[in-house]
Amino acid sequence: MEAVCTVSLLDADRLEHAGGLSYLDLLRHRGHGDLPVPDAVVAPASPEEVAEVLRVCVEHDVAVVPFGGGTSVVGGVEALRGPKSAVVALDLAGLGSLVSVDPLSRVAVLQAGITGPEAERLLGEHGFTLGHFPQSFERATIGGFAATRSAGQASSGYGRFEDMVESVRLATPVGEWVVGAAPASAAGPDLKQLVIGSEGQFGVITEVSLRVRPRPYGPRYEGFVVDGWEAGVSLVRSLAQDGVLADITRLSDEHETEVALALAGSKASVVTRYLRFRGVAKPCLVILGWECRSRSATMSSLSGHRVVRLGRAMGASWLHGRYNGPRQRDALLDAGVCVETLETATHWSRVSELRDAVRSALLAELGDAVVMCHISHAYETGASLYFTVLVPRSLEDPVGQWARAKVAASDAISRLGTITHHHAVGRDHQPWLENEIGSIGVDVLRAVKAQLDPTGILNPGKLL
Numbered sequence: 001m002e003a004v005c006t007v008s009l010l011d012a013d014r015l016e017h018a019g020g021l022s023y024l025d026l027l028r029h030r031g032h033g034d035l036p037v038p039d040a041v042v043a044p045a046s047p048e049e050v051a052e053v054l055r056v057c058v059e060h061d062v063a064v065v066p067f068g069g070g071t072s073v074v075g076g077v078e079a080l081r082g083p084k085s086a087v088v089a090l091d092l093a094g095l096g097s098l099v100s101v102d103p104l105s106r107v108a109v110l111q112a113g114i115t116g117p118e119a120e121r122l123l124g125e126h127g128f129t130l131g132h133f134p135q136s137f138e139r140a141t142i143g144g145f146a147a148t149r150s151a152g153q154a155s156s157g158y159g160r161f162e163d164m165v166e167s168v169r170l171a172t173p174v175g176e177w178v179v180g181a182a183p184a185s186a187a188g189p190d191l192k193q194l195v196i197g198s199e200g201q202f203g204v205i206t207e208v209s210l211r212v213r214p215r216p217y218g219p220r221y222e223g224f225v226v227d228g229w230e231a232g233v234s235l236v237r238s239l240a241q242d243g244v245l246a247d248i249t250r251l252s253d254e255h256e257t258e259v260a261l262a263l264a265g266s267k268a269s270v271v272t273r274y275l276r277f278r279g280v281a282k283p284c285l286v287i288l289g290w291e292c293r294s295r296s297a298t299m300s301s302l303s304g305h306r307v308v309r310l311g312r313a314m315g316a317s318w319l320h321g322r323y324n325g326p327r328q329r330d331a332l333l334d335a336g337v338c339v340e341t342l343e344t345a346t347h348w349s350r351v352s353e354l355r356d357a358v359r360s361a362l363l364a365e366l367g368d369a370v371v372m373c374h375i376s377h378a379y380e381t382g383a384s385l386y387f388t389v390l391v392p393r394s395l396e397d398p399v400g401q402w403a404r405a406k407v408a409a410s411d412a413i414s415r416l417g418t419i420t421h422h423h424a425v426g427r428d429h430q431p432w433l434e435n436e437i438g439s440i441g442v443d444v445l446r447a448v449k450a451q452l453d454p455t456g457i458l459n460p461g462k463l464l
């Protein structure tokens with residue numbers, strides 16, 4: 001393998017590639033539960049080297065875990081070996097080039113290992129943006145976004161990651177496959193969509209051709225408050241159904257709003273008093289941000305709702321902390337707090353029922369927990385729901401404490417919505433996949449895998 005590309009057997013490198021960033025991953029690194037560690041970290045520097053690594057791994061029957069930014073929160077990069085005797089982490093950071101930009105078509109080809117900030121920097125030199133800003137933006141990669149059907153915070157404006165993909169270059173154990181030839185096509189089922197979200201099961205994404213947009217001129221972010229969750233859901237639904245969503249549209253429930261206002265420090269009491277004066281009993285924060293869509297269209301639709309404007313300072317405060325999640329989690333973990341997130345999506349008619357069901361399931365398992373929820377991706381027919389859970393960490397059984405809560409919440413999610421709106425399936429959501437896509441769906445995916453990865457070296461134990 002050394003002859004093909006860089007290989008590291010160092011403990012520090014292997015540990016760094018042992019799992020992602022779920023709460024259970026972080027606990028494993030702190031000595032709770034088994035931590036599968038790859039036998040080596042393999043670092044190709046080109047699509048050709050990726051293909052060669054796969055050839056060698058097939059020959060020696062070694063499992064391969066594609067590793068982008070390693071920000072998976074669903075066990076997607078756990079170094080599982082399945083029936084293989086060895087497993088390597090395939091670190092894609094070496095695939096870091098902007099391959100081409102077609103300014104006329106507004107299409108750019110980026111290699112898979114480019115992180116969010118680097119993609120924006122490279123595209124910025126040509127006056128473009130991708131507009132994909134998930135909370136894991138700072139570390140996650142182009143290949144990871146494609147492999148997990150990621151959704152960024154500005155998805156209402158720029159779309160989900162899969163909406164941006166024009167074509168994908170995939171190295172598979174049976175050869176290279178490029179899917180996607182034109183902006184739209186009727187040449188049979190869309191195989192590009194089979195590759196997007198394949199979580200390293202069908203091949204290694206080496207390059208992605210993406211729709212890009214001109215960099216926004218003067219983006220603007222503002223805070224608003226509505227009275228109660230139902231009023232907020234109704235507001236976001238009507239913005240979505242009238243086609244006037246802001247690029248960033250985010251509604252926090254009363255629990256998340258309480259925490260957000262408390263974190264605002266001395267300004268919080270002024271805001272709280274002002275809201276009381278305006279007769280708001282159950283404040284729910286709404287953040288709206290415009291980067292490429294029309295602000296005036298959103299604002300004129302808002303006038304039909306009872307909304308209190310908090311202004312640009314609240315929007316700026318959200319913008320300032322938009323990528324703080326990972327850092328805050330580490331600090332909370334150090335303080336003995338179990339902190340984890342869950343997400344789903346469902347139709348508007350079930351949004352509140354689903355929120356209540358997940359909340360009840362978590363509180364029943366965890367007792368005195370803080371469970372917060374927000375909507376951050378809205379569609380004409382429904383929305384995502386994102387939950388943050390905080391609870392004192394069990395001293396005796398921290399792994400079991402969260403594992404039981406996760407099962408209870410996932411059962412509730414699976415009854416009323418999708419098991420995942422953007423975190424993907426990985427290892428952790430795999431038990432609920434068949435309920436969502438049916439046994440025929442699972443068989444179809446297995447058949448595709450058998451075709452592309454006949455000896456099963458790719459990412460054992462994930463998705464399927």
Ligand SMILES: Cc1cc2nc3c(=O)[nH]c(=O)nc-3n(C[C@H](O)[C@H](O)[C@H](O)COP(=O)(O)OP(=O)(O)OC[C@H]3O[C@@H](n4cnc5c(N)ncnc54)[C@H](O)[C@@H]3O)c2cc1C
Binds near residue numbers: 141148153203326422
């Ligand atoms: C704090 C935090 C916040 C997050 N917020 C968001 C969010 O707002 N939106 C969102 O969508 N997600 C979010 N995530 C989840 C995660 O960041 C995404 O799933 C992201 O797309 C993963 O990218 P990555 O490069 O880190 O991939 P990894 O974590 O390295 O890999 C994810 C999966 O994709 C596979 N994979 C990676 N690269 C390739 C490749 N080139 N070819 C084939 N398979 C590959 C891996 O094997 C694995 O199964 C968040 C995670 C954290 C920790």
